Amino acid sequence: MVEIVHMIDSEVFLAFSTYATIVILKMMLMSLVTSYYRLTKQVFANIEDTTLVKSTEDRKKLVRFDPDVERVRRCHQNDLENIVPFVVIGLLYSLTGPDLSSALLHFRVFVGSRFIHTVTYLMALPQPSRGLFFGVGLCATMSMAYRVLTTALFL
Amino acid sequence: MVEIVHMIDSEVFLAFSTYATIVILKMMLMSLVTSYYRLTKQVFANIEDTTLVKSTEDRKKLVRFDPDVERVRRCHQNDLENIVPFVVIGLLYSLTGPDLSSALLHFRVFVGSRFIHTVTYLMALPQPSRGLFFGVGLCATMSMAYRVLTTALFL
Amino acid sequence: MVEIVHMIDSEVFLAFSTYATIVILKMMLMSLVTSYYRLTKQVFANIEDTTLVKSTEDRKKLVRFDPDVERVRRCHQNDLENIVPFVVIGLLYSLTGPDLSSALLHFRVFVGSRFIHTVTYLMALPQPSRGLFFGVGLCATMSMAYRVLTTALFL
Numbered sequence: 001m002v003e004i005v006h007m008i009d010s011e012v013f014l015a016f017s018t019y020a021t022i023v024i025l026k027m028m029l030m031s032l033v034t035s036y037y038r039l040t041k042q043v044f045a046n047i048e049d050t051t052l053v054k055s056t057e058d059r060k061k062l063v064r065f066d067p068d069v070e071r072v073r074r075c076h077q078n079d080l081e082n083i084v085p086f087v088v089i090g091l092l093y094s095l096t097g098p099d100l101s102s103a104l105l106h107f108r109v110f111v112g113s114r115f116i117h118t119v120t121y122l123m124a125l126p127q128p129s130r131g132l133f134f135g136v137g138l139c140a141t142m143s144m145a146y147r148v149l150t151t152a153l154f155l
Numbered sequence: 156m157v158e159i160v161h162m163i164d165s166e167v168f169l170a171f172s173t174y175a176t177i178v179i180l181k182m183m184l185m186s187l188v189t190s191y192y193r194l195t196k197q198v199f200a201n202i203e204d205t206t207l208v209k210s211t212e213d214r215k216k217l218v219r220f221d222p223d224v225e226r227v228r229r230c231h232q233n234d235l236e237n238i239v240p241f242v243v244i245g246l247l248y249s250l251t252g253p254d255l256s257s258a259l260l261h262f263r264v265f266v267g268s269r270f271i272h273t274v275t276y277l278m279a280l281p282q283p284s285r286g287l288f289f290g291v292g293l294c295a296t297m298s299m300a301y302r303v304l305t306t307a308l309f310l
Numbered sequence: 311m312v313e314i315v316h317m318i319d320s321e322v323f324l325a326f327s328t329y330a331t332i333v334i335l336k337m338m339l340m341s342l343v344t345s346y347y348r349l350t351k352q353v354f355a356n357i358e359d360t361t362l363v364k365s366t367e368d369r370k371k372l373v374r375f376d377p378d379v380e381r382v383r384r385c386h387q388n389d390l391e392n393i394v395p396f397v398v399i400g401l402l403y404s405l406t407g408p409d410l411s412s413a414l415l416h417f418r419v420f421v422g423s424r425f426i427h428t429v430t431y432l433m434a435l436p437q438p439s440r441g442l443f444f445g446v447g448l449c450a451t452m453s454m455a456y457r458v459l460t461t462a463l464f465l
Contacts, residue, residue, distance in 0.1 A: 014308075028237075031237070051281065088330060088331075088334050127362050170465075207438065231391065239394055
């Protein structure tokens with residue numbers, strides 16, 4: 001992590017900024033997908049939310065579970081558990097001065113795998129498709145973590 | 156993202172550090188609110204936690220769900236899903252060299268909206284109050300993401 | 311936060327990079343522990359996942375809750391709620407130019423407390439052991455946040 005200051009001005013850092021922003025926006029989109037499902041399927045987690053679609057007595061029945069909503073929420077949770085580590089480790093990795101081509105490879109593989117992971121999750125495609133793309137993203141992050149630890153190790 | 160190095164020494168970066176720390180502390184506070192509710196209402200998620208309030212036979216009954224505890228947990232989860240993207244995109248945004256006034260506007264609107272969002276969630280205020288402040292925070296983050304992508308795009 | 315640029319090249323920043331990467335990898339490990347429990351105990355959250363262990367008619371029964379799997383998931387969630395704040399505040403703290411010894415103390419105490427927290431959670435050790443190590447980690451993060459706010463305050 002020598003000459004880190006130059007690294008921040010580098011194309012690697014610009015690429016990191018771009019891919020991190022795209023994948024975070026993708027994660028935020030899951031909130032809107034959840035809201036869309038809740039409103040169209042009339043499935044709510046809070047009693048006060050039911051007034052958004054109904055004002056009569058039987059509003060309490062709308063506070064319930066729905067397998068499709070829960071699926072979107074699990075997908076969102078999986079994003080949180082994987083995209084947050086990518087962003088943290090990707091930022092530190094960008095500061096270790098990797099080759100631009102290696103960095104782009106890591107960023108593209110990770111971001112691509114997360115987009116496909118979301119499709120496989122929401123469409124309930126047969127396994128091991130989802131597991132595979134989860135694993136690909138995990139490996140990209142692990143590979144960057146390996147470089148951070150071998151370059152910057154200071155315990 | 157030219158002259159990024161100067162940006163890190165800027166007032167924008169100091170402002171980002173301040174608001175990011177405040178909103179992260181607010182998110183961490185949700186853990187303590189959950190613990191407070193669990194202890195005062197005697198509602199636990201783990202059998203070993205019940206010894207904190209009771210040592211007799213009927214401890215198993217205390218491992219249960221409670222709507223108020225679940226409400227705090229959903230609020231905490233919503234914070235995770237929104238504050239983490241703000242921190243990541245806000246950091247990158249701070250490095251794009253925005254005007255101090257624009258940056259302060261984004262940070263204040265986001266942090267303010269999340270504090271009000273928490274109040275509307277925990278007090279179960281009528282909709283669309285909570286949805287509104289969720290949306291305001293989302294727009295602040297989206298607006299910063301737009302600037303990052305238009306300034307730093309490198310695919 | 312004067313001379314922040316020099317700080318990024320410092321041993322404090324190298325130490326932060328190391329400890330942040332280690333504790334994020336530890337958090338990611340929870341995904342694999344969950345997968346291991348799901349596969350060995352045959353407990354799934356999605357119907358399509360059941361084909362990984364069984365191909366016959368009664369696959370639907372494998373979509374169920376299991377207390378051990380839920381315990382791992384609560385532990386993972388607790389990591390998200392605590393490690394993400396550490397990473398964000400730790401990064402900003404590293405840029406405030408703390409003594410190397412103070413910084414190492416904060417990083418080591420936090421990371422150590424989270425490893426022990428995971429052991430106490432997964433082994434269901436008697437309370438208040440888990441609460442204690444949760445609190446130690448929280449205090450380490452709070453202490454760094456205090457330094458960020460007193461050094462960089464710009465509202």
